[in-house]
Amino acid sequence: MSIASHPYPEVKIERCTGCGRCVAACPERLFTFKVVGYRKHATLTAPERCTQCGKCIVECPFNALS
Numbered sequence: 001m002s003i004a005s006h007p008y009p010e011v012k013i014e015r016c017t018g019c020g021r022c023v024a025a026c027p028e029r030l031f032t033f034k035v036v037g038y039r040k041h042a043t044l045t046a047p048e049r050c051t052q053c054g055k056c057i058v059e060c061p062f063n064a065l066s
């Protein structure tokens with residue numbers, strides 16, 4: 001999958017633990033949490049503002065961002 005075909009990170013909800021490392025890592029502060037039942041997962045609030053820096057992907061310990 002190329003960056004050009006997918007210009008911002010996608011959260012794989014089934015892998016996300018809600019640890020929050022991507023929230024802290026994003027310089028643009030684009031992540032927030034979404035609560036679904038008893039779980040929470042990260043979600044991008046404004047994907048059009050993503051600079052494609054890749055920091056969130058590097059920081060995620062659960063390979064939940066692509």
Ligand code: SF4
Pocket residue numbers: 008009025026027028029030049050051052053054055056057
């Ligand atoms: S790639 Fe960079 S700007 Fe985009 S969501 Fe991840 S940390 Fe934020």
Ligand code: SF4
Pocket residue numbers: 011015016017018019020021022023041042059060061062063064065
């Ligand atoms: S760093 Fe990964 S596992 Fe943690 S909240 Fe973000 S997407 Fe989910």
